[in-house]
Each structure stands twice: as C-alpha cells, then as structure tokens.
Amino acid sequence: MSSEHPHVDVNHVPRIVLSWALVTIPLGYGLFQTLKAVSKLFTGG
Numbered sequence: 001m002s003s004e005h006p007h008v009d010v011n012h013v014p015r016i017v018l019s020w021a022l023v024t025i026p027l028g029y030g031l032f033q034t035l036k037a038v039s040k041l042f043t044g045g
Contacts, residue, residue, distance in 0.1 A: 039045070
C-alpha cells in the first residue's frame with residue numbers, strides 16, 4: 001500500500017474559484033441589500 005498523496009490536478013483550481021465566485025457574489029449582494037433594508041427599519045429612513 002502506498003502512502004503517497006493522491007495527485008491534485010491544478011486545472012481544477014480555476015473551476016473551484018469560479019464556482020465559489022458564482023455562490024459568494026450573489027450571496028454578498030443579497031446580504032448587502034438585506035442590511036440596507038434592515039438599517040432603514042432601525043433608523044427610520
């Protein structure tokens with residue numbers, strides 16, 4: 001049995017970065033919009 005680490009293909013890195021960007025950008029935008037709406041509730045604006 002070999003104790004070597006499995007080979008990690010470097011070509012997966014851009015795909016992983018793109019996948020995370022596709023999730024975090026809309027999530028961040030939604031969070032920003034939510035915080036803007038909540039601040040209006042608490043500040044009376």
